[in-house]
Each structure stands twice: as C-alpha cells, then as structure tokens.
Amino acid sequence: HAAEAHRTDLMTITRHVLNEQSKHPEARGAFTILLNHIVLGCKFAGLAKLIGLAGETNVQGEEQKKMDVLSNEVFVKALISSGQTSILISEEDEVATFVDPSKRGRYIVVFDPLDGSSNIDCGVSIGTIFGIYMVEHKDDLSLEDVLQPGEKMVAAGYCMYGSSCTLVLSTGNGVNGFALDPSLGEFILTHPDIKIPKKGKIYSINEGNAKNWDKATAKYVENCKFPKDGSSPKSLRYIGSMVADVHRTLLYGGIFMYPADKKSPNGKLRLLYEVFPMSYLMEQAGGQAFTGKQRALELVPNNIHERSPVFLGSYDDVEEIKKIYAAVE
Numbered sequence: 001h002a003a004e005a006h007r008t009d010l011m012t013i014t015r016h017v018l019n020e021q022s023k024h025p026e027a028r029g030a031f032t033i034l035l036n037h038i039v040l041g042c043k044f045a046g047l048a049k050l051i052g053l054a055g056e057t058n059v060q061g062e063e064q065k066k067m068d069v070l071s072n073e074v075f076v077k078a079l080i081s082s083g084q085t086s087i088l089i090s091e092e093d094e095v096a097t098f099v100d101p102s103k104r105g106r107y108i109v110v111f112d113p114l115d116g117s118s119n120i121d122c123g124v125s126i127g128t129i130f131g132i133y134m135v136e137h138k139d140d141l142s143l144e145d146v147l148q149p150g151e152k153m154v155a156a157g158y159c160m161y162g163s164s165c166t167l168v169l170s171t172g173n174g175v176n177g178f179a180l181d182p183s184l185g186e187f188i189l190t191h192p193d194i195k196i197p198k199k200g201k202i203y204s205i206n207e208g209n210a211k212n213w214d215k216a217t218a219k220y221v222e223n224c225k226f227p228k229d230g231s232s233p234k235s236l237r238y239i240g241s242m243v244a245d246v247h248r249t250l251l252y253g254g255i256f257m258y259p260a261d262k263k264s265p266n267g268k269l270r271l272l273y274e275v276f277p278m279s280y281l282m283e284q285a286g287g288q289a290f291t292g293k294q295r296a297l298e299l300v301p302n303n304i305h306e307r308s309p310v311f312l313g314s315y316d317d318v319e320e321i322k323k324i325y326a327a328v329e
C-alpha cells in the first residue's frame, strides 16, 4: 500500500532538506533555518500577488506600496532575522546589504523577490528567484565574496505564484519540486528528482525583438519554425514571466531564450539573481545554460546588477544553439 503510505507520510520541504544535509551535519541546522526564512518570504510574496490583484488602494483609500517593494522588505527582514546571512543582493536594492556583524551567518543570498511584477494586474504567474553562496570568513567580507561564478552556488531555487504555489529547489544534488498545501501551510514534495527531457518541442523567446537579433539567434528560431532535418516545427510559448517560462521548460522540455540584441547587447536578464539560479537548476536537472559565448555558470560577474544573455533548457536544444554560434562567429 505504497500510495497510502505516501499520503500519510508527508515529505515537507524542511524534512527533505534535513535528509539531504545529513551528510554535512555541521551545515544542517544553519541551512534549514535559512531555508525556513526564505519559505516565509515566499509565502508572503504569494499573498502579495493576491493582494496586488485586489487593487492598489487599501480600505482607507491610501496608495499602498507596490507589491514587489513590499515583498522585498519582507525578504530582507526575514533573511537578516534568520541569523544565517552575511550579504544580501536584491533586484530591488541598488547596493548590497551587509548584515550587521551581531546577526551574521555564513550564507549570501541573491534574489529577485517578485519577478515579472508587471504581470500582477492580469493574474499571470509571477515568482521569486534565489541563489545561495557560502562565505568562508563571515567577519572579513567584501563585495568580492558575491561576485562569484554561478557554479559556486551551494543552492538555488524559485517559487512560482500561479494556479498553485510551487517551490523548486536544488542544493546541488538534483532538483525537487514542492507544492504549498494551503491547509497545512507547508510545502510538500510533489515532484521528486526532476529531470528535463533531453530534447523538447517548444521554444520560448520574445519575437518582438527579432529586428535586433544577432545572426545566430535568428538562424536558430528559423530552424524551430522551418526545420531542415524533416522534423516537425516546434511550438512557441512565451509568458513573459521568467519563472513561469522556465518552469514550463523544466517540466516539458524545450528552450527558453533571452538573447543579446542590437538594443540590449547583454540581453535583459540579471546574472546574479535570474540567470545563475535558473542555469544552476537546469544543469542539476540534466539540461544546459549558455550565454552565446560560454557556459552561463562559469561567468564571473563584475557588478551585482550585471545582465547576461541566456539560452537554457533541454540538453539537445541548447547543444544546437551552441553549434550555430560556433559556426557564425
């Protein structure tokens, strides 16, 4: 009666992470506390989306703070009060937050508290994206500690506020998906060990930018629509909300692209808290992430809000765009 056992033996995200960390007993408690504070921020951001849908003014008729600003405040406070963080980098804050030495821990968290917030008003899925680094010496910190390639992250994830609230996490040991059970208030493991299909049938890109694409991007998209090898054309899906587009790519396979173009030579997406965490998850799920020049996770950031082009998804699909770039350069 395995199915029954499954229903009564709930694998919460806390329990799952404690199991995963059992090989590193020294890190167990600290990481679990940190994750619980991130989860709190996600629960709030999910709520913020619902409040955002309800309108911009409260009962007193006052303008309320924008939901992304509010979510950022909740995340920053939750992360500092965890006692496990040393530096925080948020898409909402121009400068890095160095946590007061009395409250410092060994983790650096880079995050976009509410990505795709322009989609709130029409109820489209939005999400939180985060990546986690670890510092050796929490008493001797500098920005250099955070300007590290994505492959140095010790964990990354996102939470999607859609038809359900879904948290996808990797601690460097595969990718797992958890759904928020609203009655329990707990994230429950629903998608263990996610692997991205080796090849997909979907491509995802803002085609409105086609006028400004480079040759490689244009050629790849042309191949998606008019394949030269006799295969069927791919379907186009583009939500315009990175978390939702990446989540679909992870589960169904295919490729998500935000390339460089003539107007935005580095693309649009931010390296530290958008491109790195999603690239980390893709690799952990068996896919790839490429910048047009190199493996995304090997890039070394020069500043905290730097942008980078990205092509990520199924192994074979990213392999194809890599070949095209190699041929046109």
Ligand code: AHM
Pocket: 114, 115, 116, 117, 118, 206, 240, 241, 242, 243, 245, 268
């Ligand atoms: P934002 O941080 O201003 O919300 O922008 C990020 C979003 C991503 O979620 C999404 O992938 C991208 O912008 C879509 O951009 P575009 O509208 O140019 O296609």
Ligand code: MG
Pocket: 091, 112, 114, 115, 116, 274
């Ligand atoms: Mg963003």
